[in-house]
């Protein structure tokens with residue numbers, strides 16, 4: 309048995325706020341000034357999350373295709389030392405993905421990991437993947453890793469990759485803090501923080517850690533690949 313996408317386009321439409329349950333609760337209680345990584349967008353406005361290199365690629369594709377794509381910072385580490393926002397990820401500020409036309413993705417080859425892994429949200433937590441709503445999904449129940457890989461194919465590989473990219477970002481943020489290269493906000497009044505982020509210089513996370521010697525080009529290239 310294999311997952312069979314029926315190409316309904318549902319996952320590319322209504323792209324905002326597609327999370328609920330434990331994940332929603334976790335984000336609401338931790339990402340708004342309590343943790344070093346701060347989310348700039350309320351949960352109901354969240355949409356596809358893009359890594360820096362994915363956002364750059366989509367900006368480029370949008371220009372080529374003449375698409376008006378609003379791609380904005382989604383999660384940042386705000387450094388009090390340099391008054392700088394280190395942008396961990398971006399998001400598409402749209403209700404429907406602007407790259408969807410006649411149920412086809414206009415940037416299919418360059419689509420971000422979050423699209424490639426759909427309908428899987430994560431495979432890192434247990435032997436049952438966390439799944440998004442999708443009309444082609446049957447109840448997959450508990451599966452061994454090999455069964456998951458077989459059932460979801462490329463989506464599974466993309467989910468594994470995305471989980472490892474998330475982990476890598478978290479690890480590098482911790483390294484930056486431990487080595488005193490950034491002084492992130494903690495328990496900061498969120499509205500005030502939003503203003504500071506809005507007025508600050510912004511830098512892509514990978515450029516920043518390259519600059520600070522926390523990763524070299526080879527390591528970053530491996531993650532982006």
Ligand code: SF4
Nearest residue numbers: 313314316317319442
């Ligand atoms: S992955 Fe699911 S929601 Fe997305 S197009 Fe395929 S069937 Fe529709």
Ligand code: SF4
Nearest residue numbers: 320405407408413423
């Ligand atoms: S980038 Fe492509 S695959 Fe991803 S949501 Fe947009 S249209 Fe769908």
